[in-house]
Amino acid sequence: MAEKKVSLPAKLINGGVAGLVGVTCVFPIDLAKTRLQNQQGARVYSGMLDCLAKTIKMEGYFGMYRGAAVNLTLVTPEKAIKLAANDVFRQKLSKDGKLALWGEILAGCGAGTCQVVVTTPMEMLKIQLQDAGRLAAQRTVAASASAAGPTPSLVASQATQPGANTPPRPSATRITLELLKTRGLRGLYKGAGATLMRDVPFSMIYFPLFANLNSVGRNEDRHSNPQDRAPFLQSFVAGCTAGSVAAVAVTPLDVIKTRLQTLQKGEGEDSYRGIIDCAQRIFKREGPAAFLKGATCRALVIAPLFGIAQGQVTKEQVVMEKKKVPDCICDEVNLKGNSHTQPKEVQHFRENRGGLCNANIKAYIAH
Secondary structure (H helix, E strand, O other), rough: OOOOOOHHHHHHHHHHHHHHHHHHHHHHHHHHHHHHHHHOOOOOOOHHHHHHHHHHHOOOOOHOOOOHHHHHHHHHHHHHHHHHHHHHHHHHHOOOOOOOOOHHHHHHEEEEEEHHHHHHHHHHHHHHHHHHHHHHHHHHHHHEEEEEEEOOHHHHHHHOHHHOOOOOOOHHHHHHHHHHHHHOOHHHHOOHHHHHHHHHHHHHHHHHHHHHHOOOOOOOOOOOOOOOOOOOHHHHHHHHHHHHHHHHOHHHHHHHHHHHOOOOOOOOOOOOOOOOHHHHHHHHHHOHHHOOOOHHHHHHHHHHHHHHHHHHHHHHHHHHHHHHOOHHHHHHHHHHHHOOOOOOHHHHHHHHHHHHHEEEEHHHHHO
């Protein structure tokens, strides 16, 4: 059976749907990651669980999904571009169905570069919406501390000031219009260099690692039955493992990107002129440990996100391939239908091609 290639639109749809499912499941952890990474001076949250607990008490359950609308809107093209681009680059760089390690890394590099077009504005808007709750909580704690002396708990301060004046909640539409009005299209792409610096290494680590983990213990013959492809569970575990490793590896770059893209700063928090200035200030003021802020959150977010995405894509590819008529069946039908074909030619075909397509014929007939 000749190798079946899933069409580009199918890859885009698979990647997009998988991205939507993944983001819905892990977005609260991503919100905690953003807020923890942006803490510089006064510590509002002591960790991920503390952040989520205080967010629910102050902003309600749906407070954990601030900025989710932006992600749910743009994650489809973002994840679709990443997965489809990697697949296209792998096909272009492979020879005789085989791809060397350098080719896998180069394909991941290309995928990471392509996705930045969507990732940068998505992250820009999402970060402002996610961090708004942290800034409000920081103002509440500061106001309570100055009025009451000792610093009360965050929950208590919220309870004692139900009518406190707070600025209106930002919306993605308002932020977008403001950025376009004051800075033009470049405003939405602030931090594009830092995003590229994070996403390209991530993809260079993730895709080769996933491909190798996903092929463990399987027959990689391109003529193999689609049912012999990696099962959903193996693809899911491979995606989770590769995603968590790559996520932790590039966390320092993600911290820099988050700080650069945050427009509103809290009291006493630094603003940065660029990537190098940001890295130097973080190191001097907060120490090297600050570059790993949110590493656990990133691993918990990226692992299931890519695990679900890759598992779903693999599942859909198997379904699509199983619905296609194997080439060997078509060839044999054509031979039999040709009035000039001799019985010996059909027998010769079966002897040479039958070994490759017997499993495919059975799978086709069964479905």
